Amino acid sequence: MVKNIRKTKPAERFLFHFPALQVIGGSVTVVQGGTAILPCHVIDTNDDLTQITWQRRTREKPHNDNFLTILPREGVQFVNGGDDRFKYIGNFNNKNGTLQLSNVALKDEGSYTCIFTLFPSGNQKTEILLIVIGPPFTNIKDNLPTLGKEEVLFATCTAAGSKPPAEVRWLTDALGDKVRTTTNSTQYDNDTTTTVSSLFGVPTSEINGHQVQCVISSDAMSKEETLPFSIQIYFPPTEVNIRAISENSFECVTEANPSANFTWNLPSLQSAVKVDRAKLQLLSLTSDLNGLYQCEASNAYGSKHGQIYVHVASGTCSAAWASFAVFLFLNVIGAAAWWFFKSGYFQRCVEQ
Ligand SMILES: *[C@@H]1O[C@H](CO)[C@@H](O)[C@H](O)[C@H]1NC(C)=O
Secondary structure, three states: OOOOOOOOOOHHOEEEEOOOOEEOOEEEEEOOOOOOOOOEEOOOOOOOEEEEEEEEEEOOOOOEEEEEEOOOOOOOEOOOOOOOOOOOOEEEHHOOOOEEEEOOOOOHHEEEEEEEEEEEEEEEEEEEEEEEEEEEEEEEEEEOOEEOOOEEEEEEEEEEEOOOOOOOEEEEEHHHHHHEEEEEEEOOOOEEEHHHHHHHHHHHHHHHHEEEEEEEEEOOOOOOOOEEEEEEEEOOOOOOEEEEEEEOOOEEOOOOEEEOEEEEOOOOOOOEEEEEEOOOEEOOOOHHEHHHHEEEEOOOOOEEEEEEEEOOOOOOOOHHHHHHHHEEEEEOEEEEEEEEEEHHHHHHOOOO
């Protein structure tokens, strides 16, 4: 005697077997905000269909409630208030109760049951699981570290509101143990998870400008996301130097992050002087220009200045080197160092 052994294939999990009658449903995964099709139809029956009823069970309403009925003549009727995101896309005559749900929200996740009221066989039903996934909102926030010797937070990389949870990690290979990371996750009542990974290190000038990446992956994302980040250590302008760029023009130089803005303070209202950001140009060489020219370098973290003393004296060419001098002095804490400025400048004659 041979027994009829039936192997259940995975695809048959949602099929309810009755003699010659099947209600076909399924399980549906949709991205938040997208459109889900809740498939349901009955096949292999010649029974009369009198009504299709949809029930649902969600996190908010954990009991199976009727929420929609479909009748042959009246059509679709909502039981407890309408929701125009639902659209009946089946066909009553074909015993098809399929619904479309647009703009799916996380709270729509749950179990949807479709019930066919048939005569004479009675009620036949199937359950459809609606799974709603949500990709995370991602960002990197720079904690704006300033130069120092103690470990500080450089930046945080966040994957917010992910369902299922996202994985967040930093790629910092080139920096070895100069940095360390920590990761924390918070799961909310609505089943979303926010994951934050923090990057720490000692804010030295060597680490300034290094590139790292934050990599975010989640089953709710079609591919992982890589956010580049340049570690910036911020500091006010360091020592301000003034250098000659030609015979009659100077440039104010400093190091700062972010780059410094420069302002020149002139000894008097000068039309014979041209100022362009860090650059100062003396357009004529007359004693009107004499005086102290101060360059101020500043950014959000502080300011510092350097100055140059211009002295143009009338005289003959032979005496020019002595009578025409430009002194530079730099403000060093406590003492002003005077620099006698030697360059091709002195070979020029100023005849008045
Ligand atoms: C989930 O809950 C968190 C915390 O209350 C909230 O910030 C977030 O917007 C919620 N997400 C959705 C999709 O409702």
